Amino acid sequence: MEIHNVEYKHCDLIEVTGRIDSSTAPELGEAIQKITDAGRFKIVIDMSKVEFISSAGLRVLIATQKNCRRYNRGEVVFAGISKYILDVFELAGFTPLFKFFDDVVAAVGNF
Amino acid sequence: MIFPGYYKSLEKIADFVKQEAQESGLSRSQIFAVENAVDEACSNIIEHAYGGEGLGDIHCTTLSDCKGFTVILEDHGHSFDPDKVPDPDISAPLRERKAHGLGYYMMRQWMDEVKFDFHDNRNRLTLVKFKE
Numbered sequence: 612m613e614i615h616n617v618e619y620k621h622c623d624l625i626e627v628t629g630r631i632d633s634s635t636a637p638e639l640g641e642a643i644q645k646i647t648d649a650g651r652f653k654i655v656i657d658m659s660k661v662e663f664i665s666s667a668g669l670r671v672l673i674a675t676q677k678n679c680r681r682y683n684r685g686e687v688v689f690a691g692i693s694k695y696i697l698d699v700f701e702l703a704g705f706t707p708l709f710k711f712f713d714d715v716v717a718a719v720g721n722f
Numbered sequence: 723m724i725f726p727g728y729y730k731s732l733e734k735i736a737d738f739v740k741q742e743a744q745e746s747g748l749s750r751s752q753i754f755a756v757e758n759a760v761d762e763a764c765s766n767i768i769e770h771a772y773g774g775e776g777l778g779d780i781h782c783t784t785l786s787d788c789k790g791f792t793v794i795l796e797d798h799g800h801s802f803d804p805d806k807v808p809d810p811d812i813s814a815p816l817r818e819r820k821a822h823g824l825g826y827y828m829m830r831q832w833m834d835e836v837k838f839d840f841h842d843n844r845n846r847l848t849l850v851k852f853k854e
Binding site for chain 1: 728729730732751754757758761762765768810812813814816817819821822825831832
């Protein structure tokens with residue numbers, strides 16, 4: 612898994628490439644925590660290059676959404692999620708808890 | 723195939739199982755389902771059966787027949803009682819969502835059959851995906 616961050620004026624973009632499993636999910640959690648520790652809670656995760664996500668990855672995302680939505684200070688949204696990865700979100704009942712955008716431009720524009 | 727019980731083995735296990743599933747004739751979406759179930763199962767073996775990384779191996783065997791594609795995972799860790807695992811509430815609002823408890827539930831959703839056997843200090847998990 613590779614992670615690349617871009618800090619925009621109104622939000623932060625995290626581009627993730629590869630697999631999010633029990634081996635790599637902690638690394639994603641640390642990358643997100645660096646952003647939230649800096650007081651930034653509006654986060655776009657570009658999922659277009661994510662090939663796989665397990666429940667370990669979902670745990671990181673749900674914890675992040677809880678943290679970001681607290682005090683109405685922000686949220687996590689997703690861009691470019693593939694059908695297969697969306698199936699995982701649906702199976703876990705996660706789709707009502709997040710916003711999904713077709714691409715990064717639309718997701719960043721949400722903030 | 724035998725894989726050391728580290729999380730970094732998960733990708734190698736996935737590659738092995740995906741290759742075998744492809745050769746057995748499963749569709750792309752079925753292969754994705756098997757990959758997900760096997761990942762959840764192996765993560766559980768490392769985290770719960772062995773109680774951490776580097777404490778035991780995972781034995782992975784695959785079978786393909788007219789019924790479908792079968793993955794058998796064996797370990798020598800603590801046994802697992804599936805009846806003691808409650809289903810997660812997947813319609814709960816965000817604040818009530820639990821961080822754990824999804825793995826076993828999702829494994830059952832991805833596969834057509836999930837069976838646990840425990841004897842002679844060996845845990846065996848059999849996962850079956852029927853052919854379409």
